[in-house]
Amino acid sequence: MNKRLSTQPNDSGWQGIFSADAAQLGADVVELIGDDRALEVRSLNLIASVSYCPLGLRQIEGTHLVNRAAIGLPGRRIVANCEHLDAIEVLATERAKAVFAAEYANVQALSSTIANVAVLRAVVREDGARLLMFDELAGGHVSHGAMRHITGSNREVTSFGVTPSGMVDLDHARDMARKTRPHILIAGPSSYPREIDFAALRAIADEVGALLFTDIAHVAGLIAAGLHANPVPFSDVSTTSTQKTLCGPRNGAFVFAKNRFGAEIDAAIFPGLQGPAAANLIAARAVQMEMITRPAFAELMRNVLANAKALAAGLEEGRVVLYTGGTDSHMVMAFTGELWTQAELVAKLGEYGILGNAMRAPDRSGKPRTAFRLGTVGLTIRGLGMDDFSQIGQELALIFAAGPGAPLDRARLETLRQLAATHPVPSFID
Known part of the structure; x- marks a missing residue:
């Protein structure tokens, strides 16, 4: 371990280890972190538990x-x-x-x-x-x-x-x-x-x-x-x-x-x-x-709710059935049809840069069915509005209908990537 670290830039014994910056101390890991950050930037993260931590809180x-x-x-x-x-x-x-x-x-x-x-x-x-x-x-x-x-x-x-x-x-x-x-x-x-x-x-x-x-x-x-x-x-x-x-x-x-x-x-x-x-x-x-006591936070939460309803409406326009028939929160649960396994659903949506997670939820008969759990907090923070979320819902509906064996639609991929590219993550400015 010491021999490996001694080859790093600006290293002068153990004192150098403790004063080295991240790139000097772990360039390989820093590169992987950068790669993941770039992937996040070009993706549409709809995981329901996801939000973007403000820069100031990360700094603290x-x-x-x-x-x-x-x-x-x-x-x-x-x-x-x-x-x-x-x-x-x-x-x-x-x-x-x-x-x-x-x-x-x-x-x-x-x-x-x-x-x-x-x-x-x-x-x-x-x-x-x-x-x-x-x-x-x-x-x-x-x-x-x-x-x-x-x-x-x-x-x-x-x-x-x-x-x-x-x-x-x-x-x-x-x-x-x-x-x-x-x-x-x-x-x-x-x-x-x-x-x-x-x-x-x-x-x-x-x-x-x-x-x-x-x-x-x-x-x-x-x-x-x-x-x-x-x-x-x-x-x-x-x-x-x-x-x-x-x-x-x-x-x-x-x-x-x-x-x-x-x-x-x-x-x-x-x-x-x-x-x-x-x-x-x-x-x-x-x-x-x-x-979270500031008026700006309350405004964000109002937008989160409005965007969730727009996402639900876009999905329903594409004839996707929703668990509970809609949403009162940041979350939408979309039944995807029995063509899909949970693993296939996550993988296919991932190819389009859409992140969420597949779960099971009961349909009207009580039977467990595959559903895609979606949330609107992260992308609302990135500035997407109701029209954007409605579009995402419609695009998702088309992907669901095509089934897991459908080839990647390059035009749809480009549309979704452009949506991500024009809405950067505010806390990624550092």
């Missing part, structure tokens, strides 16, 4: 705080000289509480999945605890108690789904709650494009004496902008990731809860599941929570 994550290990919580660190880190974390926590009207918040979790695991360890600790979750096929998240995930381990998990029209089946949820008497009811969308009536689920939880856990990771930005109802004040606990509609860096989460759960959740995150808080990530979260 790259500060010297990447070196700081602030072990513990503000005012209760077990290392010295953390007064500035305490101030930053308090800012992040208090701002998050204010935005979402929460009694308690924790900003240390390294992902929303880790946050979900921590929450369940904190509030339903006993083996055999009963969970009632929004069905994964209908659009719930695997970390809400799925048997193939650690959150479902040693727990009794049942689920509720959607009606034939694609709306959350509150009657089914109530029946299952009365039958199973869950300790906690968990709801939140992962691939469900409609606004969820969390207040109705609160009433169901109250009827059977259950806690309500709302996962708002996909819609937190819409909630912050006042475009979706905020379930945090009446939920026992809520979680969200830092990206998606919140438009922050990846690898982070916010946990909100009633005060009585705070100490247990803190302990479940650290030291229960992870090491010291990442000070650089928390600093970015502090700035992010102020950023």
